[in-house]
Amino acid sequence: MADYHQMWKDLGMDVETHDQLCEVLPQAFGDVYLSQENRPEGMDYYNFVVAEIHGVRPAELIEHQKKGGKVFGTFCVYVPDEIVFAADAIATGLCGGSQFWVPGGEKVLPTNTCPLIKASVGARLDRTCPFFRIADMYVGETTCDGKKKAWEILAEDVPVHVMDLPQMKREKDIKAWADEIRIFRGVVEEMTGNQVTAESLHNAIVLINNKRRALSRLYDLRKNEKLPISGKDALLISQIAFYDDPTRFTEMTNKLCDELDQRVKDGVSVFPEGTKRIMLTGTPLAIPNWKLHNLVETSGGAVVCEEMCTGTRYFERLVDEAEGTVDEQIDHLAERYMGINCACFTPNSARIGDIIRLAKEYKVDGIIDVNLKFCSLYDCEGYHVEKALKEAGIPVLGIETDYTDSDAQQLRTRISAFIEMLNS
Numbered sequence: 239m240a241d242y243h244q245m246w247k248d249l250g251m252d253v254e255t256h257d258q259l260c261e262v263l264p265q266a267f268g269d270v271y272l273s274q275e276n277r278p279e280g281m282d283y284y285n286f287v288v289a290e291i292h293g294v295r296p297a298e299l300i301e302h303q304k305k306g307g308k309v310f311g312t313f314c315v316y317v318p319d320e321i322v323f324a325a326d327a328i329a330t331g332l333c334g335g336s337q338f339w340v341p342g343g344e345k346v347l348p349t350n351t352c353p354l355i356k357a358s359v360g361a362r363l364d365r366t367c368p369f370f371r372i373a374d375m376y377v378g379e380t381t382c383d384g385k386k387k388a389w390e391i392l393a394e395d396v397p398v399h400v401m402d403l404p405q406m407k408r409e410k411d412i413k414a415w416a417d418e419i420r421i422f423r424g425v426v427e428e429m430t431g432n433q434v435t436a437e438s439l440h441n442a443i444v445l446i447n448n449k450r451r452a453l454s455r456l457y458d459l460r461k462n463e464k465l466p467i468s469g470k471d472a473l474l475i476s477q478i479a480f481y482d483d484p485t486r487f488t489e490m491t492n493k494l495c496d497e498l499d500q501r502v503k504d505g506v507s508v509f510p511e512g513t514k515r516i517m518l519t520g521t522p523l524a525i526p527n528w529k530l531h532n533l534v535e536t537s538g539g540a541v542v543c544e545e546m547c548t549g550t551r552y553f554e555r556l557v558d559e560a561e562g563t564v565d566e567q568i569d570h571l572a573e574r575y576m577g578i579n580c581a582c583f584t585p586n587s588a589r590i591g592d593i594i595r596l597a598k599e600y601k602v603d604g605i606i607d608v609n610l611k612f613c614s615l616y617d618c619e620g621y622h623v624e625k626a627l628k629e630a631g632i633p634v635l636g637i638e639t640d641y642t643d644s645d646a647q648q649l650r651t652r653i654s655a656f657i658e659m660l661n662s
């Protein structure tokens with residue numbers, strides 16, 4: 239990575255502690271990613287993004303701010319990036335996926351809080367992530383209890399706007415979410431000094447839909463019997479989608495998909511024939527959480543799909559691109575976003591339908607139901623997920639884990655046994 243120390247100092251970061259993270263990340267990335275054989279050439283771009291993860295994109299965001307632009311940090315796939323981009327601002331994902339930030343979060347949160355929340359709070363309070371320093375405003379939501387309380391803690395340190403997400407999906411809830419988006423529009427307009435117009439919102443909807451189209455194309459390629467790309471690489475792309483420039487990301491992902499199309503035509507696969515096809519479902523895997531994919535793909539399996547927010551929940555279904563008033567377009571946004579099936583909703587039976595549909599589409603042999611430790615929403619929903627999968631005759635393995643490596647060996651044993659069972 240180039241030298242960004244001055245930029246980090248200017249951001250008020252704890253550069254010394256941050257250096258420790260910079261030291262371990264390349265090794266971890268090399269072990270998990272660069273050791274793979276026959277990777278598509280198009281992955282070079284994403285390798286570069288990771289190598290420069292706290293450099294290139296943060297520098298772009300700072301450049302944008304120097305020109306008077308604003309940056310909004312988000313933590314959930316219900317927050318509509320379209321509103322932010324329509325006001326000439328930039329949205330960037332902020333979810334923390336590393337154990338490195340967890341102890342910082344534990345200084346202010348109970349230990350039995352989900353690691354995603356602890357890492358996100360720790361990254362801000364310990365001043366060890368440039369993205370968390372750069373964002374002018376954080377946008378939270380009322381999805382789970384831990385997050386709701388985390389916003390209150392973060393708000394002591396940085397401006398936070400919280401969107402009130404309904405927890406049911408009746409007609410009135412969709413209307414309520416549209417109203418929340420209208421309030422969010424006002425907040426973004428005030429913060430940026432820019433108007434969200436019918437034209438700018440339409441352009442932003444097309445911009446983000448194009449990103450969804452590219453991801454959808456990538457995932458479709460994973461439906462092939464011969465897999466042109468590993469699950470690990472697909473996960474990395476999904477993770478990068480949250481903070482890369484959307485236009486460039488779409489272009490690079492489509493370019494990669496062109497290469498993968500050719501691989502499919504040539505019958506190239508990155509896994510030996512007969513490798514068991516595994517789908518992951520459950521809580522999101524924020525960057526740099528590659529633990530489970532790495533375990534599966536070094537235990538004789540291939541991850542072919544993620545029914546997760548770092549997966550299909552992020553890109554499935556497009557926002558209606560019909561031109562109209564800002565109000566009409568906000569209604570379209572509410573419709574699309576309320577179609578995401580997170581465990582914070584009750585009932586959430588549509589998610590079960592999604593999992594079974596995806597299992598068929600991706601020709602899945604077995605499913606791993608993943609729960610981040612202390613996420614009671616997905617943990618409790620696991621009852622219905624696993625029951626439905628058993629009824630559908632789809633083998634399932636339920637696991638709970640966190641960001642540490644302490645359970646890696648035990649998980650490897652269980653995952654290997656599961657894959658072996660699928661083979662027998």
Ligand code: BJ8
Nearest residue numbers: 314315352381382521547580613
């Ligand atoms: S739409 S999954 S991104 S809330 S933080 S709920 S893991 S205890 S991240 Fe999420 Fe939006 Fe839902 Fe997706 Fe559980 Fe942890 Fe809460 Fe979490």
